Amino acid sequence: MAEAIAKTREARAKIRDAGGREVAMLKVQGLKRYFDVSAPWLNRVIERQPKQILRAVDGIDFEIGQGETFGLVGESGCGKSTVARLIVGLYGPTDGSIELEGRDIAGLSRQQMAPMRRRLQMIFQDPYASLNPRWRVRDIIAEPIRAFGLAQGQAAIDAKVGDLLETVKLTARDGEKFPHEFSGGQRQRISIARALASEPEFLVCDEPTSALDVSVQAQILNLMKDLQRAFGLTYLFISHNLAVVYHISDRVGVMYLGKLVEVAPAKTLFATPRHPYTRLLLDTIPDLDMTGRERMPVAGEVPNPINPPSGCTFHPRCPFANDRCRAEIPQPRPLGDGAIVSCHGIEEGRIPDGPTLQAPARPEGLV
Amino acid sequence: MPLLEVENLVVEFPTRRGTLTAVNDISLHIDEGEVLGVVGESGAGKSMTGAAIIGLLEPPGRVASGRILLEGERLDNLPYEKMRRIRGKRIGAIFQDPLTSLNPLYSVGYQLVETIQTHTDMTPTQARARAIELLTEVGIPAPERRVDQYPHQFSGGMRQRVVIALALCVNPRLIIADEPTTALDVSIQAQIIALLKRLCRDHGTAVMLVTHDMGVIAETADRVAVMYAGRIAEIGPVREVIKNAKHPYTHGLMGSIPSIGHDNERLEQIPGAMPRLTDIPVGCAFNPRCPHAFDKCRTVRPDLLPVEDSWTACWLYDGEAGRTIEASKTLVAATKADALLERNHG
Numbered sequence: 224m225a226e227a228i229a230k231t232r233e234a235r236a237k238i239r240d241a242g243g244r245e246v247a248m249l250k251v252q253g254l255k256r257y258f259d260v261s262a263p264w265l266n267r268v269i270e271r272q273p274k275q276i277l278r279a280v281d282g283i284d285f286e287i288g289q290g291e292t293f294g295l296v297g298e299s300g301c302g303k304s305t306v307a308r309l310i311v312g313l314y315g316p317t318d319g320s321i322e323l324e325g326r327d328i329a330g331l332s333r334q335q336m337a338p339m340r341r342r343l344q345m346i347f348q349d350p351y352a353s354l355n356p357r358w359r360v361r362d363i364i365a366e367p368i369r370a371f372g373l374a375q376g377q378a379a380i381d382a383k384v385g386d387l388l389e390t391v392k393l394t395a396r397d398g399e400k401f402p403h404e405f406s407g408g409q410r411q412r413i414s415i416a417r418a419l420a421s422e423p424e425f426l427v428c429d430e431p432t433s434a435l436d437v438s439v440q441a442q443i444l445n446l447m448k449d450l451q452r453a454f455g456l457t458y459l460f461i462s463h464n465l466a467v468v469y470h471i472s473d474r475v476g477v478m479y480l481g482k483l484v485e486v487a488p489a490k491t492l493f494a495t496p497r498h499p500y501t502r503l504l505l506d507t508i509p510d511l512d513m514t515g516r517e518r519m520p521v522a523g524e525v526p527n528p529i530n531p532p533s534g535c536t537f538h539p540r541c542p543f544a545n546d547r548c549r550a551e552i553p554q555p556r557p558l559g560d561g562a563i564v565s566c567h568g569i570e571e572g573r574i575p576d577g578p579t580l581q582a583p584a585r586p587e588g589l590v
Numbered sequence: 591m592p593l594l595e596v597e598n599l600v601v602e603f604p605t606r607r608g609t610l611t612a613v614n615d616i617s618l619h620i621d622e623g624e625v626l627g628v629v630g631e632s633g634a635g636k637s638m639t640g641a642a643i644i645g646l647l648e649p650p651g652r653v654a655s656g657r658i659l660l661e662g663e664r665l666d667n668l669p670y671e672k673m674r675r676i677r678g679k680r681i682g683a684i685f686q687d688p689l690t691s692l693n694p695l696y697s698v699g700y701q702l703v704e705t706i707q708t709h710t711d712m713t714p715t716q717a718r719a720r721a722i723e724l725l726t727e728v729g730i731p732a733p734e735r736r737v738d739q740y741p742h743q744f745s746g747g748m749r750q751r752v753v754i755a756l757a758l759c760v761n762p763r764l765i766i767a768d769e770p771t772t773a774l775d776v777s778i779q780a781q782i783i784a785l786l787k788r789l790c791r792d793h794g795t796a797v798m799l800v801t802h803d804m805g806v807i808a809e810t811a812d813r814v815a816v817m818y819a820g821r822i823a824e825i826g827p828v829r830e831v832i833k834n835a836k837h838p839y840t841h842g843l844m845g846s847i848p849s850i851g852h853d854n855e856r857l858e859q860i861p862g863a864m865p866r867l868t869d870i871p872v873g874c875a876f877n878p879r880c881p882h883a884f885d886k887c888r889t890v891r892p893d894l895l896p897v898e899d900s901w902t903a904c905w906l907y908d909g910e911a912g913r914t915i916e917a918s919k920t921l922v923a924a925t926k927a928d929a930l931l932e933r934n935h936g
């Protein structure tokens with residue numbers, strides 16, 4: 224395996240554009256995905272209901288550098304999984320572009336997409352649902368190897384499958400078993416082995432540890448970090464667990480109702496959260512250090528994405544909302560230290576500096 | 591007298607391949623107004639302990655021995671009908687998935703009113719007023735309007751609050767909450783936790799809070815029981831267990847939790863996995879994964895012993911093994927606990 228690792232590392236020398244600048248592994252611009260959730264046509268005509276459009280992802284921009292881990296956080300239903308599915312091509316975008324190393328993959332046909340598929344793999348939350356229960360583990364892992372012609376002949380394929388199982392700290396003998404014979408954590412290792420089988424450069428991980436115990440989660444997170452170092456992988460890592468995202472990510476994006484409200488380097492984001500929503504999220508983290516801080520019960524819940532509030536969609540829950548917020552959609556603005564924030568209040572400088580890690584005091588009025 | 595006493599509880603599942611022991615000789619108690627947290631990896635026996643207490647073990651599961659007492663009265667040998675009434679009146683249950691506890695076909699108000707009327711002799715009007723009062727209490731906005739809506743019209747967090755309202759219908763003395771916030775977002779989790787704490791404070795309700803989230807335990811529980819392979823590995827006041835953990839398993843659990851502001855490249859990791867019930871190791875069940883295991887651990891099962899302010903089942907703390915508590919603590923501290931304690935003490 225060591226040899227294979229060295230080889231991949233070499234092959235993964237960073238790609239640069241004509242000007243010598245590094246090309247981002249992934250660049251997403253103006254990405255949108257709307258779903259039509261209207262009642263059936265006939266009912267609509269009879270009951271005179273309008274068409275109902277759900278804006279699951281509503282115009283987001285971000286970049287992920289080669290070898291970087293980008294974390295995506297937000298409350299349930301904010302559109303995280305939809306972003307993941309758009310990137311791996313399980314959904315087509317309503318609008319916007321998705322560039323993989325400079326090449327737009329959003330509009331590609333199935334055939335054109337095929338070679339891209341190999342480079343882009345996805346790991347899902349439920350490691351059981353994503354593994355075919357009737358296949359032996361070795362066949363599950365061999366499938367992408369065969370599909371992409373990455374090894375010829377049974378012996379070579381078997382050897383590669385064995386290597387992959389060992390890479391994820393299972394044994395070659397485990398290949399003979401069926402998925403149900405493994406624990407949740409082991410199944411997630413199998414999903415990772417399968418994702419690695421096609422020698423991808425970019426892994427989209429949608430809540431890969433959310434169904435696991437903390438102890439098993441630690442094993443998987445450590446494994447993912449090791450693999451990233453060994454193979455120079457790039458990750459999009461989705462989770463609603465902020466501590467996990469802090470631990471694994473280089474940069475983090477915070478989503479709210481289909482939009483990115485703040486993107487910043489992980490440390491910056493957690494030490495000096497800017498957007499009022501980011502602050503609210505951080506304030507809801509359980510206090511393991513037992514400082515006696517009471518968690519702030521959040522006022523209000525995520526509004527309905529079918530009828531999102533006007534202007535800044537966070538305004539009904541935001542203590543700093545004013546008339547402008549209710550009318551005008553805030554645009555993303557860079558703040559100098561790598562943070563990009565969409566908020567009128569921040570832009571106007573009328574929001575006091577937020578809580579830091581040491582003293583998570585809450586902004587006044589934020590109940 | 592504690593509100594709930596569990597003495598030497600054993601829960602078994604007879605199967606064709608022999609009898610599996612899911613809960614193996616557990617003793618604990620919960621006082622009035624107290625929250626006992628129960629943590630441990632999946633399969634540790636947390637839910638089975640809870641199910642045994644509320645008399646909801648799925649057959650063939652059964653309480654094989656031990657006693658369960660609520661306010662001094664034995665529950666474990668009650669006939670089904672009697673237990674069902676106690677469950678409605680004196681013990682409330684909250685489970686992980688709010689949808690399984692609510693009937694999608696009936697309005698939230700209907701379900702609350704029905705439960706209230708089963709256990710009290712309120713008139714329909716009184717019961718409805720009580721239902722609205724309960725919805726207010728669990729923080730549902732506009733309860734007069736919401737009471738007539740159906741579960742699917744509520745968000746996940748609101749549904750879970752309705753389940754709590756159902757559990758509260760008749761002012762239970764004890765609430766068994768099995769992973770009540772695991773399926774919820776942190777923001778909603780915070781609401782539920784705040785609610786549970788308020789109930790204990792205002793009504794003196796005792797709560798057994800089962801979860802694998804140490805963060806939730808840290809801010810909610812008064813005492814914690816750490817379970818491993820059907821037994822209690824460590825039990826004591828929450829501060830003591832979290833900040834001054836004794837059992838190597840507790841150390842491992844604490845170390846594997848990522849935390850914000852703590853920059854470690856790798857997380858502590860407990861090697862291996864929890865044993866299946868069919869092959870629990872002889873001696874200390876944790877010995878194959880324990881960095882401190884020595885000979886005695888592989889042959890003799892440790893029982894809970896008092897160590898400082900808590901109780902721990904680990905031979906490291908047994909004087910007879912030739913190790914004083916101080917020496918064994920240095921041993922544990924030297925390898926694992928440093929970072930952990932430093933982190934917890936800020």
Ligand SMILES: Nc1ncnc2c1ncn2[C@@H]1O[C@H](COP(=O)(O)OP(=O)(O)OP(=O)(O)O)[C@@H](O)[C@H]1O
Nearest residue numbers: 258260277279298299300301302303304305306528
């Ligand atoms: N195929 C679909 N048809 C209609 N609506 C959809 C579809 N897929 C997602 N949605 C809606 O889009 C929104 C975003 O969903 P998404 O699954 O991306 O959320 P998420 O952020 O991943 O949430 P969670 O944390 O619960 O996984 C939700 O309101 C969801 O109901």
Ligand SMILES: Nc1ncnc2c1ncn2[C@@H]1O[C@H](COP(=O)(O)OP(=O)(O)O)[C@@H](O)[C@H]1O
Nearest residue numbers: 603610612631632633634635636637638639867
């Ligand atoms: N019906 C059953 N038959 C056999 N074993 C069971 C049954 N239900 C639960 N168990 C076993 O009992 C043990 C404890 O389960 P449980 O209390 O649900 O664990 P947890 O701590 O995750 O809540 C597990 O090993 C589980 O597999």
Ligand code: SF4
Nearest residue numbers: 535541548566567568
């Ligand atoms: S734009 Fe206005 S409403 Fe939105 S987060 Fe900023 S201050 Fe609050």
Ligand code: SF4
Nearest residue numbers: 874877880887904905
């Ligand atoms: S009894 Fe032995 S094996 Fe068990 S936890 Fe203590 S030191 Fe480890």
Ligand SMILES: [Mg+2]
Nearest residue numbers: 303304305429
């Ligand atoms: Mg999702």
Ligand SMILES: [Mg+2]
Nearest residue numbers: 633636637768
């Ligand atoms: Mg359970």
